[in-house]
Amino acid sequence: MNYHLEKNYLDESEVAWKKIRDGLGKGMAELGEEKKDMVVLGADTIESSRAHWFAEKFPERFIQVGVAEQNLTGVSAGLAYQGKVPFAVTYAAFLVGRPWEPIRTTICYPENHVVFVSSHAGLATGQDGPTHQMTEDIAILRCLPGFTILCPADYEQAKKAVRAAYDLKGPVYIRGVREATPAFTTEQTPFEVGKAQVLREGKDVTVIAHGFMVYWLLQIAEELKDSLSLEVINAHTVKPLDEKTILSSAKKTGKVFCAEDHNIIGGLGSAVAELLAEKHPVQVFRHGVQDIFAESGEPKALWKKYKLDKEGTKKELLKWLK
Amino acid sequence: MHQQYSIQNLEKKANEIRQDIIKLLVEAGSGHSAGPLGMADIFCALYFRVLKHDPANPLWEDRDRLILSNGHIVPVRYVAMAHAGYFAKEELSTFRKINSNLEGHPCTKKIPALETSSGPLGEGVSQACGFALAAKMDKANYQIWCLTSDGEHQEGMTWEAVMLAAKYRLNNLTVIIDRNNIQIDGNTEDIMPLESLRAKYEAFGWHVMEMNGHNMREIISTLEEAKAIQAKPTCIIAHTIPGKGVSFMEKDYQWHGVPPGTDIPGEPPKAEQANIALRELRTLARRIEAADLD
CATH class of the missing domain: 3.40.50.920 (Rossmann fold)
Structure with missing residues (x-):
């Protein structure tokens, strides 16, 4: 299968280094243009988690909940019950770590279609230290029935994951990373949820x-x-x-x-x-x-x-x- | 939508709902007694007078949304819904049993008209805010009602949502607090004091009203007034008596989480509890009927 990877992608100095969180942020801002039922929610981290591009373009469909991740979850659930497609965005540790039980009860159990878009997953988070380096996000979501977990490999794949997540049903998590990493896939690289x-x-x-x-x-x-x-x-x-x-x-x-x-x-x-x-x-x-x-x-x-x-x-x- | 019930007919209906709550709990052999009995009048007012809804078309787009945050009092909702025609009364005997739609706590996968699945406390106001925000985006006209317990105001998530509702001026949202002063481990003011709830909500930017949760006329006028408040989200503190209508259950936190037929020191023998409860409620119903003749 031809994956249309970047030319000379194996040479680190030849590929661009881009941030997966940027791909997620751009992906949301782009998708918002065609999907009028898409709502993005931020929790006081909108610039660093890249929700701000959507927020600037679509202020009427952006909700700032402040430093309150449980409420981020509950409000997302309410929007989803009403037929909106909420994208809740913040650092991985806060996004899914802090409100795990509200996610289980208000989103997972009723099969609400909410997309959790994280940034700052893994040691790639860096200087902020272990409180912010979320290394258990996949573990705590994988055991929840019906969750889809997407971990894009680079910037382009992150954009595609956002689009794919919109079309899914039920709860979705997209794992975002703070640090720039090699952008080795291209716009032409296929991306199908569930297909390694x-x-x-x-x-x-x-x-x-x-x-x-x-x-x-x-x-x-x-x-x-x-x-x-x-x-x-x-x-x-x-x-x-x-x-x-x-x-x-x-x-x-x-x-x-x-x-x-x-x-x-x-x-x-x-x-x-x-x-x-x-x-x-x-x-x-x-x-x-x-x-x-x-x-x-x-x-x-x-x-x-x-x-x-x-x-x-x-x-x-x-x-x-x- | 509603046949017009008189105040006395609503009181009679609330009494029937209480009797069916007792029967449902006895049949289930588990479940919560105090909260459902205490909220029967308010549920009756909602389903038979105030709510914009249609049991024949439960997901009607313009219906009022009724969100039950403290899911453990769902027996009163199930009974009220059965009386309103959402499902057959016979189904009430399946509560908490296997293969039933009537889960121990509300499950929207089984009954979408419940609006939200709930049970873990403190999550309802937050979800109600999401409902209210979506309604505003859609320029929809219906009201969002969120029923909460006093105890779940010990959850931080409730106050996160209270802040947000004021920020976004969610005037299409009314939160009703069942102020019955009990929780599982004791009286709220002993476990973790909540007062002053009024001052707290007002300080958070809400319009606050209070009502006697057992005075049908007052319940209806307060709920109707809440819909008319346009400047702010509205909170109604409903003063209720847990276990209302059954003398040995009233104001006793020990009846929070158990059904009639439970051994509790100082209470009537467990085999007689249900009969005593039903006899008391029927006697009260005769008084209401007698009043009807006036």
């Missing part, structure tokens, strides 16, 4: 990620190509997981390495391990945040120290394969 993307075929090991770490895996696959054939999968939809694609790859390679800027408990690695343990037991490695709180620091320094950069990820992979 085999961006590079291989036969020795399946390597699978969501978010910007997909890019590191593509680079690692290229660097190791003479000794190891890696099959690289972009699991941008963590729920519902594309079981078919992952199973068929696992059957081919017999080894699955998962990588994510999220706690190894409850994230993509867990989802893949659950699937394979039941349907095709093979060796699985969960690479990610090792069930710890990290610390403040530059995102790149954090990725390096906690082995979530390309080099660290490659080392973990090779160590596991030994």
